[in-house]
Amino acid sequence: MKLTALLYMLIIVLFLPTSCSKTGGILPPPPPDPCSLISVNLNGVVVNPSVSGASDGSITLSASGGSGFTFNINGGAFQSYHKFNNLPAGNYTVMARNSDGCSSVVAFLLSNPTPSCTGVNITVSATATNNVFCESSTATITVSASGGTAPYTYNLNGGAYQAANVFTNIATGxxxxxxxxxxxxxxxxxxxxxxxxxxxLFTQVRTLVRNNCLYCHGGVFSSGGVSYSDDCNIVSGKLRIQARAVDGNPSPMPQSGLLPAADRQKIIDWINAGGRYSD
Ligand code: HEC
Incomplete structure (x- = not known):
């Protein structure tokens, strides 16, 4: 063993390319690289996992260019058997090496099979809350799905899918x-x-506004630029209604004189309750 090593060193020293040799002597040619004369070709047949997530895929290899091939996968140990079994989906790098040490590396991809939706019935149910008329959208839609494989994602009207099963701030529709x-x-x-x-409470106020104000405000005229034919204008104009019809400030509305106390109380009650369409 020692002797062989010594011999090798001697050979190396002898054949070392002495490029700066000043003697100008002719150097012996370097020993030919066996791999420069041969090209190793590696091919493989991939079998994907039978179902998604299974570890039963395989790569069957065939190599040419020399003999005595061994194979390794992802840098593991070399084996002489030309097939790797029990593989899950993933990327693999396989090397084939012949007895001269010449090699070739090829990457393989094993993919999970595309699952079929045949026979899969996904049942979707959705519940929605209401919006409050005249207010910005606060409704939510809550979705649930079953019959498929979790996790689910959801979209509204063909929009982007989201993981959350609740949609917020949804407009009426x-x-x-x-x-x-x-x-x-x-x-x-x-x-x-x-x-x-x-x-x-809103309904009571709307009734009294229709009876006492609409003629001049939305019915025939929109006096002072005010129209109560749109319910939302009653909601948004509530403080002016209170000022004019309850407090008579700066002058009473209707102009003929303040409303009866019971009617004025309806306006006060509604505003105290929140003054919303839904109150
Ligand atoms: C007969 C016609 C008439 C009736 C009925 C009437 N208004 Fe008016 N209103 C007017 C006129 C004219 C103006 C513009 C002059 C003014 O502001 O006083 C006006 C202006 C207003 C304004 C706008 C000015 C402000 O103060 O913001 C409000 C609000 C209003 N009315 C509320 C009411 C309410 C509420 C009622 C019913 C309870 C009512 N009006 C009934 C004729 C009427």
Missing amino acids: SYMITAKDANGCIGNASTTVNNGTAGP
Whole structure:
């Protein structure tokens, strides 16, 4: 062993390319690299995992260019068997090396099979809260899905999918909800966001405004630029209604004189309760 090593060193020293040799002597040619004369070709047949997540994929290899091939995968130990079994989906780097040490490296990709949605029935249900008329949208739509593979993502009217099953600040209207499961299978449902009904205190005030003010404010005239034919103008103008019709400030409305005390109380009660369409 020692002797062989010594011999090798001697050979190396002898054949070392002495490029700065001043003697100008002719150098012996370097020993030919066996791998420069041969090209190793590596091919493989991939079998993907049978179902998503399974570890039963394989790569069957065939190599040419020399003999005595051994193979390794992802830098592991070399084996002489030309097949790697029990592989999950992923990227693999395989090296084939012949008995002269010449090698070739090829990358392989094993993919999980694309799951089929045939026979998958995704049931989607959606519940919506109401908006308050005349106010900015505060409704929510809550979705649930079943029948597919979790996790689900959801979208509204074909918009972007989101993981959360609650949609917030939804405007009044009709919506189509789509739920997509982990395999890309889809189910639909529709729901409607309504405006809540008018509250009892607002309804009383609206009635008295229609009876006492509408003629000059929205019916025939829009005196002072004020129209109460739109319910939301009653809501947004409530403090002016209070000033004119309850306090008579700067002068009473209707102009003929303040409303009866009971009617004025209805305005006060409604505003004290919040003065909203829903109150
Ligand atoms: C017969 C016609 C008439 C009736 C009925 C009437 N208004 Fe008026 N209103 C006017 C005129 C004219 C103006 C513009 C002059 C003014 O501001 O006084 C006006 C202006 C207003 C304004 C705008 C000015 C402000 O102070 O902000 C409000 C609010 C108003 N009215 C509320 C009411 C309410 C509430 C009622 C019913 C309870 C009512 N009015 C009934 C004729 C009427």
